[in-house]
Amino acid sequence: MDHHIEPVGICAKAFDAKLNMETITQKNTLKDKVSSEFESSKKSLFGNTLLREQAMESFYKQGIPSRKHEEYKYLNIDLILKGDFSLALNKSLDRKQIEHLEILNDAYLIIIENGIFIEGLSKVQDLPKGLIICSLAKASKDHSSVFEKQYAQNADVNADAFIALNTAMAKDGVFVHVQKNTIIEKPIHIIHVSTAIQNSIINPRNLIVVESNAQVKIIESYETVDSTAKVFNNALTEIVIEESAIVDHYKIQDENNLGYLINTTQIIQKGKSVCTTHTFTLSGSLVRNNLNIVLDDESIESNLNGLYLTNENQIIDNHTLVDHRKPKCNSNELYKGIIDGKSTATFNGKIFVRKDAQKTNAFQSNKNILLSDDGTINTKPQLEIYADDVKCSHGTSTGKLDEDKVFYLRARGLSETSAKKLLMHAFASEVIDAIKIDALRDYVEEKISKRFE
Amino acid sequence: MLSIKNLHASIGGKEILKGINLEVKAGEVHAIMGPNGSGKSTLSAVLAGRPDYEVTEGEVIFNGKNLLELSPEDRAREGVFLAFQYPIEIPGVSNVNFLKTAINEIRAYKGLGPMEAKDFLAMLKEKQKLVELDVKLANRSVNEGFSGGEKKRNEIFQMAMLEPKLAILDETDSGLDIDALRVVANGVNKLKSKENSTIVITHYQRLLDYIIPDVVHILYNGKIVKSGPKELALELEERGYDFIKAEAQL
Numbered sequence: 001m002d003h004h005i006e007p008v009g010i011c012a013k014a015f016d017a018k019l020n021m022e023t024i025t026q027k028n029t030l031k032d033k034v035s036s037e038f039e040s041s042k043k044s045l046f047g048n049t050l051l052r053e054q055a056m057e058s059f060y061k062q063g064i065p066s067r068k069h070e071e072y073k074y075l076n077i078d079l080i081l082k083g084d085f086s087l088a089l090n091k092s093l094d095r096k097q098i099e100h101l102e103i104l105n106d107a108y109l110i111i112i113e114n115g116i117f118i119e120g121l122s123k124v125q126d127l128p129k130g131l132i133i134c135s136l137a138k139a140s141k142d143h144s145s146v147f148e149k150q151y152a153q154n155a156d157v158n159a160d161a162f163i164a165l166n167t168a169m170a171k172d173g174v175f176v177h178v179q180k181n182t183i184i185e186k187p188i189h190i191i192h193v194s195t196a197i198q199n200s201i202i203n204p205r206n207l208i209v210v211e212s213n214a215q216v217k218i219i220e221s222y223e224t225v226d227s228t229a230k231v232f233n234n235a236l237t238e239i240v241i242e243e244s245a246i247v248d249h250y251k252i253q254d255e256n257n258l259g260y261l262i263n264t265t266q267i268i269q270k271g272k273s274v275c276t277t278h279t280f281t282l283s284g285s286l287v288r289n290n291l292n293i294v295l296d297d298e299s300i301e302s303n304l305n306g307l308y309l310t311n312e313n314q315i316i317d318n319h320t321l322v323d324h325r326k327p328k329c330n331s332n333e334l335y336k337g338i339i340d341g342k343s344t345a346t347f348n349g350k351i352f353v354r355k356d357a358q359k360t361n362a363f364q365s366n367k368n369i370l371l372s373d374d375g376t377i378n379t380k381p382q383l384e385i386y387a388d389d390v391k392c393s394h395g396t397s398t399g400k401l402d403e404d405k406v407f408y409l410r411a412r413g414l415s416e417t418s419a420k421k422l423l424m425h426a427f428a429s430e431v432i433d434a435i436k437i438d439a440l441r442d443y444v445e446e447k448i449s450k451r452f453e
Numbered sequence: 454m455l456s457i458k459n460l461h462a463s464i465g466g467k468e469i470l471k472g473i474n475l476e477v478k479a480g481e482v483h484a485i486m487g488p489n490g491s492g493k494s495t496l497s498a499v500l501a502g503r504p505d506y507e508v509t510e511g512e513v514i515f516n517g518k519n520l521l522e523l524s525p526e527d528r529a530r531e532g533v534f535l536a537f538q539y540p541i542e543i544p545g546v547s548n549v550n551f552l553k554t555a556i557n558e559i560r561a562y563k564g565l566g567p568m569e570a571k572d573f574l575a576m577l578k579e580k581q582k583l584v585e586l587d588v589k590l591a592n593r594s595v596n597e598g599f600s601g602g603e604k605k606r607n608e609i610f611q612m613a614m615l616e617p618k619l620a621i622l623d624e625t626d627s628g629l630d631i632d633a634l635r636v637v638a639n640g641v642n643k644l645k646s647k648e649n650s651t652i653v654i655t656h657y658q659r660l661l662d663y664i665i666p667d668v669v670h671i672l673y674n675g676k677i678v679k680s681g682p683k684e685l686a687l688e689l690e691e692r693g694y695d696f697i698k699a700e701a702q703l
Contacts, residue, residue, distance in 0.1 A: 407503055407525060408543070409543075409551070409555075410502075410524070410526045411501050411502070411525050412552075412555040412611060413529035413530050413555045413558050413559040413562075414526060414551075414554055414558055415526050416526070418554060418558065422546055422550075422551065422554065423546070426543060426544060426545025430545065
């Protein structure tokens with residue numbers, strides 16, 4: 001076993017463990033609100049009510065995680081839930097408001113407003129053979145065999161309170177089904193738009209099923225439009241990737257500073273499939289990504305790329321879990337972050353290599369640049385290896401921008417600002433270059449360049 | 454062009470330069486030689502504006518401007534170029550993109566608009582040829598994975614692109630084999646003109662067989678202890694630095 005450890009740069013800020021009475025009361029009222037909303041609406045929500053009830057029970061049992069919870073140590077959920085939150089959803093979007101959110105000229109566009117699939121604004125009318133796109137509510141009736149087989153089968157409600165909450169409360173979302181041997185050339189772009197006019201909690205839910213030997217590229221972007229209130233977005237996407245299928249999944253998170261996003265992506269891969277995920281967190285007040293990938297068969301490849309740029313008081317937390325269950329699989333993870341202002345970034349990368357998973361290759365790397373004195377980065381690689389014939393490595397580094405490089409560029413006539421910009425761009429380029437859709441790469445490049453100005 | 458008067462500089466509280474005086478006129482080539490630790494690299498770093506060094510006394514006037522008051526980038530924009538002894542590797546930044554940015558920022562400083570893409574490409578091609586730099590290297594990340602010789606050649610390539618008034622070559626010969634040395638020296642010689650000047654900093658006389666200096670200075674213990682015509686370099690090579698040390702102690 002090649003178990004290689006690079007120097008770890010960890011610095012955690014001490015936090016005030018004192019709980020504030022006000023928050024406790026509000027948490028209780030929130031719980032009451034969730035409970036009464038659930039009881040009154042559960043019969044009208046799509047899918048299996050029993051499944052929802054079980055999920056709700058699990059949510060009650062787990063509660064909203066506090067900072068005492070190991071997995072939520074660096075995330076102050078209390079902060080999000082301060083103030084009054086509503087579970088009611090408004091709908092107000094029109095075509096014009098979303099035009100600027102369309103990254104690609106040619107894509108199957110899916111608009112999800114406050115967790116509800118809006119068919120009228122989506123571009124899913126002319127779908128090729130082998131591709132089904134519809135609302136989850138519709139899928140639970142019209143495509144019940146696939147829906148029942150796959151829905152909520154992989155995201156375990158007992159593993160995480162937010163999975164439980166979403167599974168209990170989800171009102172809608174999109175169902176994408178790519179059938180056997182189908183190659184979808186045009187990317188599918190799912191835009192999650194928050195338009196809340198009052199503080200609200202939404203639970204968008206998506207199910208993506210890619211059958212054997214099929215190929216698809218999916219982008220999910222998270223945006224706010226004319227939102228004047230706090231939105232607590234607890235989004236969950238399940239992706240099922242069957243044998244020899246190839247999936248590229250992109251997440252572009254760019255909500256305004258009223259956006260609080262808990263984003264769970266639950267992926268299960270079957271034999272010889274290839275899945276590449278790209279997670280770009282460009283803004284948002286608080287973003288927590290839970291990316292869980294189960295490699296449930298042999299000869300699977302999983303690539304996880306991530307880039308987070310934090311500033312001001314942002315909190316960005318990436319938790320990834322790569323679960324090697326079977327032999328001869330490869331996983332490769334690269335997350336990079338640039339931390340500025342008083343922001344806090346967390347990277348927690350778990351890799352499980354189970355007893356059966358011999359000949360596993362699992363690599364992980366997390367690199368950070370800390371631009372300010374007040375920024376914090378928490379980085380925690382976590383490898384649990386139960387097989388003995390594997391190659392695993394992890395490395396993490398945190399540092400300032402290299403002053404020697406800055407000086408070298410300045411000595412050639414570049415201003416200090418443009419020298420730093422060039423270096424940050426260079427640092428991020430490894431992750432950006434992995435984007436396979438040209439127009440999307442240009443979009444991300446431009447967003448990032450603006451951020452560095 | 455360059456006038457250094459009684460320059461004192463220190464790093465981390467330790468004084469390295471102890472009163473340097475040097476006059477370089479347009480069109481001249483000056484060589485500065487000296488044993489290890491004499492302050493050669495400190496002098497080049499101070500002239501380029503490396504932040505770690507503190508100037509405690511003296512002045513440096515470059516074409517009528519107080520060089521020490523300028524930021525490193527403004528010194529470069531005024532026409533000072535330092536060829537680094539240890540060029541820095543910058544993964545992810547392409548040589549071409551970096552040079553384009555540098556040239557355009559220098560032009561903006563002079564009140565000029567950005568260079569036309571085709572003019573830039575033509576210039577790139579011409580200067581690549583001048584320093585015999587592989588086209589592939591020019592398109593790669595700055596110095597990343599370059600051999601020692603390629604890095605030094607890349608410094609001269611950058612110098613050719615930026616067309617400085619004063620070039621300071623800080624031990625550009627160190628680590629170069631004779632072929633690479635000839636290429637580098639040849640590049641420097643081709644770039645020489647009546648308007649620009651060169652300071653060659655070196656430990657050995659060999660480079661001066663190819664870049665012929667007008668004046669040779671010997672730096673020892675933070676001061677220029679001897680100056681003379683190019684023959685001084687040969688004398689130094691023959692007798693070693695010990696005679697300088699002995700003279701300096703008298």
